[in-house]
Amino acid sequence: MNVPSTNTPPDLTSNPTLDEFRKVVRGRRSVRRFTAEPVPAEVLDDCLELAMLAPNSSNLQPWEFFVVQTPDLKARLAAACLGQNAAKTAPVLIAVVARPDTWRRHARMALAQWPEQKLPDIVEKYYTRIAPIHYSQGPFGLFGAAKKTAGLFVGLARPVPRGPYSPNEMKIWATKSTALAAENLMLALRAHGYDSCPMEGFDECRVRRLLKLPKKGLVTMVLAAGKRSEKGVYNRQYRFARESLVHYL
Ligand SMILES: Cc1cc2nc3c(=O)[nH]c(=O)nc-3n(C[C@H](O)[C@H](O)[C@H](O)COP(=O)(O)O)c2cc1C
Numbered sequence: 726m727n728v729p730s731t732n733t734p735p736d737l738t739s740n741p742t743l744d745e746f747r748k749v750v751r752g753r754r755s756v757r758r759f760t761a762e763p764v765p766a767e768v769l770d771d772c773l774e775l776a777m778l779a780p781n782s783s784n785l786q787p788w789e790f791f792v793v794q795t796p797d798l799k800a801r802l803a804a805a806c807l808g809q810n811a812a813k814t815a816p817v818l819i820a821v822v823a824r825p826d827t828w829r830r831h832a833r834m835a836l837a838q839w840p841e842q843k844l845p846d847i848v849e850k851y852y853t854r855i856a857p858i859h860y861s862q863g864p865f866g867l868f869g870a871a872k873k874t875a876g877l878f879v880g881l882a883r884p885v886p887r888g889p890y891s892p893n894e895m896k897i898w899a900t901k902s903t904a905l906a907a908e909n910l911m912l913a914l915r916a917h918g919y920d921s922c923p924m925e926g927f928d929e930c931r932v933r934r935l936l937k938l939p940k941k942g943l944v945t946m947v948l949a950a951g952k953r954s955e956k957g958v959y960n961r962q963y964r965f966a967r968e969s970l971v972h973y974l
Contacts, residue, residue, distance in 0.1 A: 726767040731774050732840065749916045754958045756920040759814040759951035763794075768917045769817065769950075776910035781902035783856060785831045788903040788945075790910075791820040791936050798935070805931035806947055811922035815949035820932060821907045823899035825892070826941035828860045859886065860898075866891050896943055903945045910948060920953040 773790055781787065793799050794817050802820075806812035832852040836844065862869035873890040880887070888894045911921040923946045932944050 726765075726771065728767055728770045728774060731777050749912050751962075753911055753915040754920065754953075754962060755811075755922045756949070756951075756953040756957040757809070757811045757814075757922060757959055758954045758957040759811070759816060759920065759949065760954045761816060762952045763816045764914075764919055764950055764952075768914075768919065772910055772913035772917060772919075772950075775913035776906045779902065779905040779909040781905065782898060783828075783851075783859075784835060785828045785856070785860075786902070787824045787827055787831070787899035788906050789822045789824055789939075789942065790906075791822060791938065793818045793820070793936070801935055802932065802947070805935055806924055806927040806949075809924060809926055809949075811924060811949040812927075812947065814954070815922070815951045817950040819910070819948040819950060820936055820938070820944055821903055821910070821946045821948060822938060822942040823896070823903035823945045824939065824942055825895035825899040826939075828856065832856050860889065860895065862889070862892055862895065869894070900943060900945050903943075907946050907948060914950055918952075919950060920957065922949040923947075924949065 769792065773792075776790065777786065777788075793802050799815075799818055800813075802818050803809070803812035803815075806818070812818060836849065836852050839848065858872075863871075869890045869892070873888075876885045876887055876890070879885050889898045907923060911923065914921050925946055927944065927947050929944050932938070932947065933942075938944070
């Protein structure tokens with residue numbers, strides 16, 4: 726299979742059908758037991774490419790993916806995932822990691838890798854001047870605190886962005902985009918005929934140490950991936966009634 730890169734322009738000549746989309750979304754379930762069948766490398770690559778097409782804040786792509794397939798490391802990672810069946814049986818585990826700390830380097834990359842010949846002035850201004858104001862928190866978070874104070878006053882008169890104003894808010898910032906990439910990854914696996922289970926049940930200290938993760942990286946989820954085994958789905962899918970959670974104002 727030829728894995729199209731994220732930077733290949735999409736084919737917009739035919740629309741995906743709603744039925745196919747629904748099949749992918751409805752077919753995705755959290756699978757707790759997998760068969761031993763491996764996920765082919767091209768499938769994994771394609772799913773990761775599709776994951777990376779998730780919408781993300783300022784296109785700063787604050788995520789990284791750590792793919793674990795070697796039996797020894799995988800067994801140790803499964804143990805750090807509290808020995809969950811999904812982790813123990815999956816042929817692949819993927820740590821989906823949010824990076825609140827890469828925005829400065831990624832802003833430079835966004836400029837260097839702009840996909841058209843001419844870099845629009847507004848884009849250059851955004852990544853060189855606006856993003857640093859928006860995302861810097863300064864030593865001890867002091868710049869963030871100053872931005873928050875200024876926001877309180879200016880915000881009395883007009884709408885202003887209310888953050889991110891601290892290193893903790895940067896963690897939320899990075900985690901939002903990374904969670905969207907995780908969802909793309911799970912849907913892409915389903916579209917390829919594979920399954921997944923997102924897990925937050927893990928010992929983050931152990932996962933971090935085991936995978937030698939970057940110091941400021943946050944493990945948003947560990948995804949188990951593979952083919953569902955016969956009894957891999959534990960119960961029927963259900964959700965609360967739409968009326969209780971959706972509010973048309
Ligand atoms: C952030 C997050 C963390 C989760 N952690 C776990 C987990 O540690 N173990 C597990 O078996 N399922 C985990 N799940 C799966 C949920 O239990 C599952 O999505 C939910 O019950 C709905 O079922 P469905 O995904 O099959 O629709 C997690 C899901 C999310 C989104």
